[in-house]
Amino acid sequence: MCGRYASDIAIDDLMAFFDANPGTAYDWAGLFSVAPSDPAPVVRERLLDDELHREVDYARWGLRPGWAKDSGPRPINARLETVATSGMFRSAFTSQRCLVPMTGYYEWETTPSGKQPHYIHADGPLAAAGLYAARKDPASGEWALTYTVITREARDASGEIHDRMPVFVLPDLWGEWLSPDALADKETMTDRVTASSDEVAQTMTTHRVDRRVNSTQKADPTDPSLVESID
Template sequence: MCGRFVVPSTTDELLSVFDATGDNAADWKPSYSVAPTDPAPIVRECIHDETLQRDVDLASWGLKPGWAKPGGPAPINARLESVASNGMFRSAFASQRCLVPMAGYYEWQQMDDGKQPYFIHSDGDVLAAAGLYAARQEGDVWKISFTIITRAARDASGEIHDRMPVFLTPDVWDQWLRPEKITDKEEVLSMLDRSSVAVARTVTAFPVARTVNNVRTLDPGDPSLIEPAAKKE
């Protein structure tokens, strides 16, 4: 799974990396600890006045479709193995796809003296996880939410946890973001599998300070959260 991730990029940096023109994330501040229900930037494409536009939007982490009942589940992850058929996700998979930018994410290992967090990341500045989004009207306001697709972990990720985000290589970003409805689910699922395996080969992990463990007391704006932990003597 992916239960906490890192987005150190500014809005302007994300607009540049993803060649986006719409900026609905002006209030975004880089975070080294994005937790469930937190707002985070996503990249999506929509048709505005018959023109395709790529936006960077702020969305709440935890998918809440418009048809979902208040107080119901808001899953932060969707399994690649069932995302195209699961009733919670299949509509968004068909036509509401997004990218979730991040520098990496955290996973934990149980040690004799407690849980040890690891920062899992790639060599590049930005990873792009395959995500799904939903728009829900609350009063006069439209709220956007999202979930991150995960798969069985590969390479270094698998040494820490059995699941990892489905990261996509830049050459398939356009295909994934395209807003038209998917007609060949198996082709798209195969693309997600191939692309995420390629990114997994570039992933590395190292332990970080246990400050990361307590989301209530850490400072999400503190870049030292992703610094390698000091080795014990």
């Protein structure tokens, strides 16, 4: 799974990297630890006045579709193997796909002395496949976004620590993945993002980081030393 990640890319760099407009995430400065229920940037495309707009918007991590009950689950991950057929995800997979900007993510190794965090990353920014949902607040009347990160069987460095990893998407597939048009061939898209993620996985490396990462209450998410190697 992916239960914590870094997205230390300020909004100007995000806009340049994804060729996108700032949207609601116009003031994003980057964090070295994004945890479930935190707001963070996602990249999505929408048709507005018959024009396609690619924006970087804030969304809260933990998918909550408009039809979901308040007490229902808010999954932070969706399995690629079942995302096209699962009742929780299939509607969003059809037409509400997004990219989740990351610079790396954390996984934990069980050791005799406790859980040891590892930081798994590449040389540059990463685009994880995600799904989003929009829900209207009945009190304020405003729309809020939530999202989930799609995961798959781990490869290469990711597989050394955990059996699952985020699905990463290469730039040549961003346009099709972000398209708000209803997805006609879900199987082909699943195959294509699998192949894309295989390529990205080959570029990733991992190192141990300080155990401060284990506590979201104690770790300062703006502290760059969270991702520094202790090896």
